[in-house]
Amino acid sequence: MRKNPIVQRETLGAAVLQIRSGRATSRTTLAKALGISPSTTGLYVDHLIAEKYLNESGLNQGPMGRPRRILSTQAGAGWFAGVEFNAHRIQAVGVDFSGSLKETVELLLPADVMAEQVIKSILACVAKLAETMQGPLLSVGLGAPGLVDAQAGVGIYYAFIPDWKLVPLVEVIGSRLKVPVILQNNLRAIALAERWFGIGHELSDYVILGPRSGFGIAMVQDGRVIEGAHHAAGEVGRWPWPLMNTAGGGQELHHALSAPATWRRLAGVGEQNNLPEDLREGLAAVADSSGPEWDAVCADYARVIGLLHMIIDTGVFILHGPLTMLGERFCHSITDTACALMPALRDAGLKVVPSTLGDNAGALGAASQAMEAWAPA
Amino acid sequence: MRKNPIVQRETLGAAVLQIRSGRATSRTTLAKALGISPSTTGLYVDHLIAEKYLNESGLNQGPMGRPRRILSTQAGAGWFAGVEFNAHRIQAVGVDFSGSLKETVELLLPADVMAEQVIKSILACVAKLAETMQGPLLSVGLGAPGLVDAQAGVGIYYAFIPDWKLVPLVEVIGSRLKVPVILQNNLRAIALAERWFGIGHELSDYVILGPRSGFGIAMVQDGRVIEGAHHAAGEVGRWPWPLMNTAGGGQELHHALSAPATWRRLAGVGEQNNLPEDLREGLAAVADSSGPEWDAVCADYARVIGLLHMIIDTGVFILHGPLTMLGERFCHSITDTACALMPALRDAGLKVVPSTLGDNAGALGAASQAMEAWAPA
DNA sequence: GGCTTTTTATTCGAATGCGAAAAAATCCCA
DNA sequence: TGGGATTTTTTCGCATTCGAATAAAAAGCC
Structure with a gap:
C-alpha cells in the first residue's frame, strides 16, 4: 500500500x-x-x-x-439534491453519486406566496427526497427565478414573489442543511442540465431558449455559462418588439414570444380568452397547424434567433419549456425562416433543436451544479 | 543568495x-x-x-x-511588435518591455493587394521598427481583419484581399522572425488595447463598437474576449436593417451604421456623392449637427446597443474608429435615445464612451497580445 | 511457449512549492 | 532612545508532486 x-x-x-x-x-x-x-x-x-x-x-x-x-x-456514496422553483411550484430531484436521477418531488405553491414560505417548502422537498435516497446528502443546488447573484448566493429580485429582494438563499438553506449550497439562475441551471443529462455533454457552445411566462436565454461559451456584469445576461425579454416601434413604451418580446402568447397566436385566440388547463397539451394540439399565424410566430422566433446567432456565434440553440411540444417541425420552420430572412446565416451552421429533457430540466440543472461544486471533506 | x-x-x-x-x-x-x-x-x-x-x-x-x-x-530588456492591417494599410507599433509605446510605422497598401505582399509588408514594418527599438524583439502580435482562428493562428477569410483564405499567418511570420507570434481578429485586438492602454484596464466586462467600412463588435466577458464557436462572435454587420423588413434580402446593418454611411446620413449626402478626402475630418465637421438626420442615426445606434446590452449585460460600450470624432455628445445622445426606447435600460447602467485611443488602437492591441503571450525562455 | 511490442499502473528518488517562523525595516509612543 | 506594533521579505524544513524507470498485463507472432 x-x-x-x-x-x-x-x-x-x-x-x-x-x-x-x-x-x-x-x-x-x-x-x-x-x-x-x-x-x-x-x-x-x-x-x-x-x-x-x-x-x-x-x-x-x-x-x-x-x-x-x-x-x-460508487452510487451509494451519497446523493445530491437539485431544486428549482418559481412563483407557482417547486420541483426537486434526487441524484445519486453516479449522477443518475433517482427521485422527483413537485410541490405547488399558493398564490401570493412569500419568500419565507418558499424557503420552508424547499427544505420540505429536500426532506421528502431524503426519505428515499440512500447515503448522506452531499450538497444542494438551487435554481432560482429572476436576477441571481450566483457568486454571492443571493436571489436579487423576482417580480412574481412580492418580497423576493436580496434573499440570501445559500446562507439560509446552507445553515439549515449543513451542506454546501450552490445557487444559479434557473435558465442558466438548465444550461448545466443539458451538459450533464442532455445533448450538451459534448458541446462547448450553445444557447438555451427558455420561453415560459416570459422569454429569456442562457448562453454557454467555451464551456462557461455567461453571467453578465450585473447577472442579467440573456434577459432579452424586455426587447421592444416589434423592434422598429419608434415611439417607445410599446410591446416587449415577453409579450410576443412567451409560451402563453405563442399558444394564443397559434390557436388564433385573443387575450380575453382563458388559457387551456394544460398549456403543454394546448400547444401539442396546435403543433400541426399552419397558415399565416404559424408563419408569423416562426418569423418572430427566427428573427430573434438570427440576431442572437450573429452576435454570439453559438453552435446550437436548444429549445426548452412548454414549446418543445411543438416538436421538430417548429424548430425546422424557425431555422428555415431565419435563413431566408438573413442569408448570412446559411453558412453559419444555424441549428435549433428541442431539448430531450422534460419539465424538470431546471431541477436537473440545479443538481448538476451541486455535483460540480462538491468535493470530499 | x-x-x-x-x-x-x-x-x-x-x-x-x-x-x-x-x-x-x-x-x-x-x-x-x-x-x-x-x-x-x-x-x-x-x-x-x-x-x-x-x-x-x-x-x-x-x-x-x-x-x-x-x-x-526593465524597459530595455527587449520589445514587442504589434501589427494591424486591412486591405488599405498596415499599422505597426513598437512597445518596450515596460509596455510603453515607443515607435509607430504606417504603410499604405496598393489596391488589389494579395496575401503574399501583405505578409512581406508586415515583415518590412517589423524590420523598420527594429531599427530604432532597443534590445531583442521578444514577440509579435498580429491583428488581422475578417474571420480569424486565433488558436490555430490562421486567417480564415477576408473579403477585401482576393486570395485571403486560410493564411497560416503565425507559422509564416514566426518562421521568418524566429519569435512567438500571436494572432487575433483586429476588433478583438482592440479590446485588448483598451485593457492595456485605455479605459478597460480596470474593467472586466465591456464591448468594443467598431464602425469602419462595416460594423462589428468585440465583447469582453469577465476579462475574457469572446471568440464564438466559429470565430465569428460579434459579426453583427449582416443583421437585416431595418429589422422588420419581412421580405428578406434587404439592407444590412453594415449599410446603415458604417462610418461612411453615418457620415452620409449626418451630412445629408446621397450615395452618388463622394466621401470627403479625410473621413475623420468630415465627421468632425458634422459633430455639432442636429435635426432629424442626427436623431435617426442616434436611434439606430441606440437600438443596436440596447439589444446588445440586454443580451450580454455588459458594463460599458467603447466606441472606436472614425466615429469617435463625433465626440461625447454623440455618445450621450445614443445613451439617452436608448433609454427612451427601452425603459428597461434605465436601471441597467448603460454607458457609451468614446475611446481615448487613437487610430492605432488595433496595432496597440496586437502589441498587447504579444506582451500577454510572452514568457522568458 | 517464449519472445517482442504495446499500453497501463506503480515505485522511488529528486525537487519544487508551501507554511511557519524568523529576520528586517519602519512607525508610534512613552 | 528604546520597546512594541506592523508589515514585508527571507530562511528553512517538510511534503506533495513530478519524471524516469520499472513492473505488470495483455496481444501478436513465430
Whole structure:
C-alpha cells in the first residue's frame, strides 16, 4: 500500500467529476483529463477508493497493451439534491453519486406566496427526497427565478414573489442543511442540465431558449455559462418588439414570444380568452397547424434567433419549456425562416433543436451544479 | 543568495505581466496577484532580476511596517511588435518591455493587394521598427481583419484581399522572425488595447463598437474576449436593417451604421456623392449637427446597443474608429435615445464612451497580445 | 511457449512549492 | 532612545508532486 498524502480537496472533486461524466475511465485517462502526472493520479484514486467514493469495476482491454482498470463512481456514496422553483411550484430531484436521477418531488405553491414560505417548502422537498435516497446528502443546488447573484448566493429580485429582494438563499438553506449550497439562475441551471443529462455533454457552445411566462436565454461559451456584469445576461425579454416601434413604451418580446402568447397566436385566440388547463397539451394540439399565424410566430422566433446567432456565434440553440411540444417541425420552420430572412446565416451552421429533457430540466440543472461544486471533506 | 530552482516559464511570464500592468508592485502584492506563496514569489522575482527583466526601483512606505521594495520592468530588456492591417494599410507599433509605446510605422497598401505582399509588408514594418527599438524583439502580435482562428493562428477569410483564405499567418511570420507570434481578429485586438492602454484596464466586462467600412463588435466577458464557436462572435454587420423588413434580402446593418454611411446620413449626402478626402475630418465637421438626420442615426445606434446590452449585460460600450470624432455628445445622445426606447435600460447602467485611443488602437492591441503571450525562455 | 511490442499502473528518488517562523525595516509612543 | 506594533521579505524544513524507470498485463507472432 502506498502512503496516503493529504491531497487537495478540489482536485479530488475534479477527479470524481471526470469519472462520473465518463470523460475519464481509468487512472491514465484521468491523469490526462486532470492535467496531472500518472503517479499522482494513482495516489488520488487510491484515496478515493479507500474512502468508498470510487470503485474498480473490471477491465477494459484495448487493441493491445495492459488493460485499463475501469473506475466507476460508487452510487451509494451519497446523493445530491437539485431544486428549482418559481412563483407557482417547486420541483426537486434526487441524484445519486453516479449522477443518475433517482427521485422527483413537485410541490405547488399558493398564490401570493412569500419568500419565507418558499424557503420552508424547499427544505420540505429536500426532506421528502431524503426519505428515499440512500447515503448522506452531499450538497444542494438551487435554481432560482429572476436576477441571481450566483457568486454571492443571493436571489436579487423576482417580480412574481412580492418580497423576493436580496434573499440570501445559500446562507439560509446552507445553515439549515449543513451542506454546501450552490445557487444559479434557473435558465442558466438548465444550461448545466443539458451538459450533464442532455445533448450538451459534448458541446462547448450553445444557447438555451427558455420561453415560459416570459422569454429569456442562457448562453454557454467555451464551456462557461455567461453571467453578465450585473447577472442579467440573456434577459432579452424586455426587447421592444416589434423592434422598429419608434415611439417607445410599446410591446416587449415577453409579450410576443412567451409560451402563453405563442399558444394564443397559434390557436388564433385573443387575450380575453382563458388559457387551456394544460398549456403543454394546448400547444401539442396546435403543433400541426399552419397558415399565416404559424408563419408569423416562426418569423418572430427566427428573427430573434438570427440576431442572437450573429452576435454570439453559438453552435446550437436548444429549445426548452412548454414549446418543445411543438416538436421538430417548429424548430425546422424557425431555422428555415431565419435563413431566408438573413442569408448570412446559411453558412453559419444555424441549428435549433428541442431539448430531450422534460419539465424538470431546471431541477436537473440545479443538481448538476451541486455535483460540480462538491468535493470530499 | 538563495538557490535558483528551475522555475516555470508561464508563471514567470504572468509575474512580469502583473508588474508591467501595475497590478502588483512588490513581492508580497505579486504573491497575492499570482496566487502563490510569498516564499516562492521571492524566488521567482530573484530569478527575473538576475535575468535583467525586472529591477528594484526604490521603496514604498505604507502607513506602517517594513516598506515595500518596488519592482519595475526593465524597459530595455527587449520589445514587442504589434501589427494591424486591412486591405488599405498596415499599422505597426513598437512597445518596450515596460509596455510603453515607443515607435509607430504606417504603410499604405496598393489596391488589389494579395496575401503574399501583405505578409512581406508586415515583415518590412517589423524590420523598420527594429531599427530604432532597443534590445531583442521578444514577440509579435498580429491583428488581422475578417474571420480569424486565433488558436490555430490562421486567417480564415477576408473579403477585401482576393486570395485571403486560410493564411497560416503565425507559422509564416514566426518562421521568418524566429519569435512567438500571436494572432487575433483586429476588433478583438482592440479590446485588448483598451485593457492595456485605455479605459478597460480596470474593467472586466465591456464591448468594443467598431464602425469602419462595416460594423462589428468585440465583447469582453469577465476579462475574457469572446471568440464564438466559429470565430465569428460579434459579426453583427449582416443583421437585416431595418429589422422588420419581412421580405428578406434587404439592407444590412453594415449599410446603415458604417462610418461612411453615418457620415452620409449626418451630412445629408446621397450615395452618388463622394466621401470627403479625410473621413475623420468630415465627421468632425458634422459633430455639432442636429435635426432629424442626427436623431435617426442616434436611434439606430441606440437600438443596436440596447439589444446588445440586454443580451450580454455588459458594463460599458467603447466606441472606436472614425466615429469617435463625433465626440461625447454623440455618445450621450445614443445613451439617452436608448433609454427612451427601452425603459428597461434605465436601471441597467448603460454607458457609451468614446475611446481615448487613437487610430492605432488595433496595432496597440496586437502589441498587447504579444506582451500577454510572452514568457522568458 | 517464449519472445517482442504495446499500453497501463506503480515505485522511488529528486525537487519544487508551501507554511511557519524568523529576520528586517519602519512607525508610534512613552 | 528604546520597546512594541506592523508589515514585508527571507530562511528553512517538510511534503506533495513530478519524471524516469520499472513492473505488470495483455496481444501478436513465430
